[in-house]
Amino acid sequence: MRRIAGVSLCALLVTVGAVSGAAGDRPRVRTASAAARDDDCPPDRQGGHKGGGLAGERGGLARETRPRDRADLGHDQAVALLTDLSRTLRDRFGTSDEGRLDATLRRAKRVTVPVRFHVVHSGRKGKLSKAAVRRQISTLNAAYSGKRGGADTRIRFRLASYDHTNKASWFRNPHKYESPMKKRLRKGGRGTLNIFTAEVGTDVLGFSTFPQRYRSNPRMDGVVVDYRSLPGGPLTSFDRGYTAVHETGHWLGLLHTFEGGCVPPGDGVSDTPYESDPAQGCPEYRDTCLQSGDDPVHNFMDYAHDACMTEFTAGQGRRIRAAWAAYRSR
Numbered sequence: 640m641r642r643i644a645g646v647s648l649c650a651l652l653v654t655v656g657a658v659s660g661a662a663g664d665r666p667r668v669r670t671a672s673a674a675a676r677d678d679d680c681p682p683d684r685q686g687g688h689k690g691g692g693l694a695g696e697r698g699g700l701a702r703e704t705r706p707r708d709r710a711d712l713g714h715d716q717a718v719a720l721l722t723d724l725s726r727t728l729r730d731r732f733g734t735s736d737e738g739r740l741d742a743t744l745r746r747a748k749r750v751t752v753p754v755r756f757h758v759v760h761s762g763r764k765g766k767l768s769k770a771a772v773r774r775q776i777s778t779l780n781a782a783y784s785g786k787r788g789g790a791d792t793r794i795r796f797r798l799a800s801y802d803h804t805n806k807a808s809w810f811r812n813p814h815k816y817e818s819p820m821k822k823r824l825r826k827g828g829r830g831t832l833n834i835f836t837a838e839v840g841t842d843v844l845g846f847s848t849f850p851q852r853y854r855s856n857p858r859m860d861g862v863v864v865d866y867r868s869l870p871g872g873p874l875t876s877f878d879r880g881y882t883a884v885h886e887t888g889h890w891l892g893l894l895h896t897f898e899g900g901c902v903p904p905g906d907g908v909s910d911t912p913y914e915s916d917p918a919q920g921c922p923e924y925r926d927t928c929l930q931s932g933d934d935p936v937h938n939f940m941d942y943a944h945d946a947c948m949t950e951f952t953a954g955q956g957r958r959i960r961a962a963w964a965a966y967r968s969r
């Protein structure tokens with residue numbers, strides 16, 4: 640469990656919640672956790688897309704469960720992020736109603752995010768090709784446009800730059816060297832997505848910063864993912880590039896769908912039903928909370944295997960656009 644005190648970094652393994660434009664709209668009761676079972680993905684879906692540009696890095700590192708990321712927030716942290724968003728929206732636009740904002744903000748129609756992609760490697764290890772990076776950008780665009788299922792968030796990404804840094808210490812321990820790495824490589828302002836790849840580890844596949852943190856710590860803004868998690872990488876079950884999709888979701892303002900378990904406000908998004916704990920493996924169905932709705936086990940902000948992640952919801956799209964307007968549009 641990687642809880643980062645008081646902050647905003649997120650990672651892919653465990654539990655986080657969601658906030659909705661109207662936090663607290665879903666009454667919650669904690670239920671016995673319906674144990675996320677490690678039902679494996681169908682064999683034909685596991686480890687697909689091999690052979691895609693991660694030179695010399697094959698080997699099928701297997702793990703059953705998605706490692707937690709740093710976005711495991713405590714209840715107070717999640718509420719603080721949601722409250723900050725509502726307050727910022729009211730101050731700037733006179734309302735925190737995300738549906739109304741969506742209808743009135745012309746710029747909410749479509750946002751194309753420039754991506755500065757930083758490949759940190761150790762010699763040949765982790766030295767991703769530009770083709771591999773382009774596949775990751777394509778995967779981001781497919782996920783955020785609804786091509787895998789679910790809603791079109793109206794967020795798109797374009798590769799603005801790509802660079803390599805051969806530095807073994809940063810590569811092997813991007814947690815420890817996060818600060819010097821970002822200070823040296825990060826480019827652009829609040830609306831530029833900086834993605835760093837390194838050997839993040841198999842206990843944590845990636846971590847990210849929330850947009851609420853940009854004002855106080857702009858130089859640490861960005862997403863870090865394990866280089867083996869890119870499309871075609873050797874991390875069995877996590878090899879479709881959805882680690883970057885998930886971490887970018889945090890960067891855009893989304894919390895985990897399991898944030899807070901069955902306790903309000905959860906992730907604060909009205910159309911992602913509460914779930915008591917992260918979905919693991921590849922469940923077809925779960926319903927772990929008494930509130931209405933089945934667990935969103937196929938959501939990109941849950942923790943299922945890549946092959947089982949297919950969607951963002953319309954509510955998450957509104958949340959992203961609202962958070963963009965509040966924190967990243969200027």
Ligand SMILES: [Zn+2]
Nearest residue numbers: 650651708710
């Ligand atoms: Zn996460």
